[in-house]
Amino acid sequence: MEIWRELGMTTSQCELGNIQGERDSSSPSSRKTKSIEDFKLHSIHSKIPRMCENVRESFREDIKENGIREPVKVNPKDEDEILDGRERYKEAFDLGIEELPYEVANLNGISPVEYIIKSALLRRHLSKSQKAMLAVELKPELEEEAEKRKLRTLKKGEKDPDVEKKINILYYHTDQEDLVIDPMAGGASTVDACLIMGRDCRAYDIKPSRDDILKNDIREGYRKKANGADLILLDPPYGDKMVDEYGGHGFTGGSDEVGENLDQLAEESYEALSTGGKVAFIFGNTKSKKGNGDIWAPDLYQLFRDKGFETEFVYHAPYKGHSNPSGEIQQKSRDIYIFKKE
Ligand SMILES: C[S@@+](CC[C@H](N)C(=O)[O-])C[C@H]1O[C@@H](n2cnc3c(N)ncnc32)[C@H](O)[C@@H]1O
Incomplete structure (x- = not known):
């Protein structure tokens, strides 16, 4: 069962949007490409709801027509690990696309787990209520990261x-x-x-x-x-x-x-x-x-x-x-x- 369904969401609560297009702010020079077989997902992705079915359909059509336009973002310390772009990766895989564009994520001082959570919360394919629930669900993970980084704030x-x-x-x-x-x-x-x-x-x-x-x-x-x-x-x-x-x-x-x-x-x-x-x-x-x-x-x-x-x-x-x-x-x-x- 989809996680968003477990969270009690219905497809009507999903927001439709131009999922691929507008967020691509990468410069062509920072983009690289490699075999889709080389990539893996960070384990925290399993806690983040998948895209709703009705949104996924138009997303898939967009990829079929235009390919993957926005590179997936990978961990600077492990360039095979996807931090942002799980849906693109999974759809591309299912569609038999062999190469995936990627670029190294700019973590700006936060940890990979925080980056994944932040990216998910900023993604437009989750509804507001999904994001609110997600923020509550993932608070323990954020607190754990804060402990690791010894942050003054956000302590467990x-x-x-x-x-x-x-x-x-x-x-x-x-x-x-x-x-x-x-x-x-x-x-x-x-x-x-x-x-x-x-x-x-x-x-x-x-x-x-x-x-x-x-x-x-x-x-x-x-x-x-x-x-x-x-x-x-x-x-x-x-x-x-x-x-x-x-x-x-x-x-x-x-x-x-x-x-x-x-x-x-x-x-x-x-x-x-x-x-x-x-x-x-x-x-x-x-x-x-x-x-x-x-x-x-x-x-x-x-x-x-x-x-x-x-x-x-x-x-x-x-x-x-x-x-x-x-x-x-x-x-x-x-x-x-x-x-x-x-
Ligand atoms: C009251 S503290 C901010 C408290 C903060 N909201 C917090 O939760 O810790 C004020 C901050 O303003 C910064 N500050 C003072 N003068 C500044 C300036 N000219 N430009 C930028 N930051 C400045 C200080 O370094 C200090 O960190």
């Missing part, structure tokens, strides 16, 4: 409040396959939350903590990097609170410096987003450590409004371990502002 059995916070933002304010940009990614909580939630993610930081975060100083502009984003997640340092940890990065100064930088950030975010695009801006009120001027989150909120953003929602996210004798009615928290370009 532990709930990392930073990741949970990002999951909530993604759940309520993005859709599956949306592109999320985090230009100040820090400990990579956004990257991990996107992995769990099936969102595509591009993360940057002036001091990258992991291989899947690219180095970039946001003050040098990030409009191009944010192009095409559905959500820009901004979690800058809070004033000069962490000056010893992040010192000299521009976002760790006093109210004037931070205000100026954030004004620029708000403007660039507005320009980079298309209509409907969103910003999640996280900020905690900060009493200056060095007498540089206190920074109040509502003042920064206004910077975004002044650029033209509408407010979609405002959250207060309590700091872990910061409750005081007055308990739940008075607790230190940061604000999460969700803005939308309308």
